[in-house]
Amino acid sequence: MNDVNAAPAKVRVSLGARSYDILIGPDLLRRAGAEIARRLPGVRAAIVTDANVAENHLATLQGSLADAGIEASAIIVAPGERSKSFATLEEVVSGILDARLERGDIVIPLGGGVVGDLAGFASGIVRRGMHFVQAPTSLLAQVDSSVGGKTGINTAHGKNLVGVFHQPQLVIADTAVLDTLSPREFRAGYAEVAKYGLIDRPEFFAWLEKNWQAVFAGGSERVEAIAQSCQAKADVVARDELEKGDRALLNLGHTFGHALEAATGYDSARLVHGEGVAIGMALAHRFSTQLNLASPDDAERVEAHLAAVGLPTRLSDVPGGLPGAEQLLTYIAQDKKVSRGALTFILTRGVGQSFVAKDVPTSQVLSFLEGALSQ
């Protein structure tokens, strides 16, 4: 295992002239310089990272770039969601311009989804769009945020409301850097991995049920799980680059999940995104059962797997208590557009059989939530 010279797994994101590779494998960061130099000869780089990731992995990337003759500066931001702001964006843009990079040079976001969204956005607006290479270091970033070209920041009005679609030239997912991620963050990212199985890959979900411990431990199963997830996301992105419709299934578990994040004031001590998604996916399956769309066995199976890896699955798992069903519905309605008393939900006919349900009556959501709150 961890053989630096083994060929990494590769997933291609097919977007015509904007197509790119995702490389996945252990210790890839040490090969990053060579992989970049081969594809983008002569570039200079600005690495953008956060203080946590810098401590653990910045030197490795810097060394690798230096060995490949790639001149690189580093811009370090504070860890956490609050860095996805206009103020930090301006700092990053300024740092890139200080480094006198041209359009064909690269920005390298080295970090989780926060750094990827922030620095990806910056690279999309400096000189009206520079090249960039994603180097995701959280599981969530490797299987989700680094793939698909969505970049952005938050404002007082809400999350991810400002940004651009900007595709990277390359994604380098070093699966060994995940060993320094906290177990809680790893589990949160795993919720998104399981999501791809639950959307439309039942064999992948069954594989995860058998192999999740190996995925957590690292090694070839981890590479496999991340590659399958990237492939799943890449397929969706290829069908709907600018999110005009087809990406909706990716929101499985997210309607409930976002409402829970809002209800807990985005306080990561109480709930991180992936935990909200885990509860949301369990709820989406139970809601589908209650609507006689799916069998209770499927809902139980999903809940059992998420619980086995240590993810929360019930509303009562959220520490600190939740508001009532009416208030949760208000949060849901804020996230989604409500049209004529009905909501759009991702529901399911069973494991790997999710679908977009338009016109779900809010009254049904409300009575489901009332039941779920008492469990």
Place this chain on the structure above:
Amino acid sequence: MNDVNAAPAKVRVSLGARSYDILIGPDLLRRAGAEIARRLPGVRAAIVTDANVAENHLATLQGSLADAGIEASAIIVAPGERSKSFATLEEVVSGILDARLERGDIVIPLGGGVVGDLAGFASGIVRRGMHFVQAPTSLLAQVDSSVGGKTGINTAHGKNLVGVFHQPQLVIADTAVLDTLSPREFRAGYAEVAKYGLIDRPEFFAWLEKNWQAVFAGGSERVEAIAQSCQAKADVVARDELEKGDRALLNLGHTFGHALEAATGYDSARLVHGEGVAIGMALAHRFSTQLNLASPDDAERVEAHLAAVGLPTRLSDVPGGLPGAEQLLTYIAQDKKVSRGALTFILTRGVGQSFVAKDVPTSQVLSFLEGALSQ
């Protein structure tokens, strides 16, 4: 003239799925609501404008939108280049989000190039790209900045270094609003009109020599000159949407012009952009003469026309004095990339016969500037 019901002139910018119309004619602002409602039924709008333009034309646009049943809010920024900043961008983005607009709703920059660049950029990043409709009110904005999808702001590192390519759904150029523009700003915009003739439309330049007074006075010649200019720019943009090369000819007069703007500290009391371009175009023709590329008659003809409309054409026309040739060359080198002691210039073989000259030796530029400074 000024018949509100006459069909406006129309120029099509051909960019596949991103194609759009430029409507040009007197009193079009009064028809803006109807033109928008016809093309984008059901939209809501946020108008972004500056205090000068608001005073003169905001009520007209608001009335027109209201008549067409388009709900619109207004965001007013301070006039002038300093509004092309991160701080004002954040304000505009915030105002658009306050109005709760969706991706398919529209931002309407109503103003000169400053408002167009700033609000066009904001519309390009809110919800990762909203629709927008340019309503340019300066001559420069009508013939240049509102066409082609380049948007952006300035930073301490330089002008227009941050932004996106984002094409509008429609451009509405009301030629009568130019009557409230200061004569100096009108002349400055006219330099860009003349530029299109000098690049590759000799008949247009000849037409301008005959008809410029009617263009300044308003009426059908003004519409004609703006339409010809938009067509010229649209042709270039269609060939090179993302400015990968072919747009270079649009920089005729701009290499010298930008150096003069820098040398006068971007002080618009001394020199506005179009004035720098006018001097720059005259210099480009004289430089081409000195290099035996063009006949002195052509250079004199260009200078005579620009001087006739009241534009500056010589370095000595810049009030407050200029630095020496060496220093001017430094400013030129900052604007352009210098490779191996040579510069890229737009030179000419005569009126309407401009071309991109790579590898112009800096020594030749220097000796030309020394001569030009003593005239």
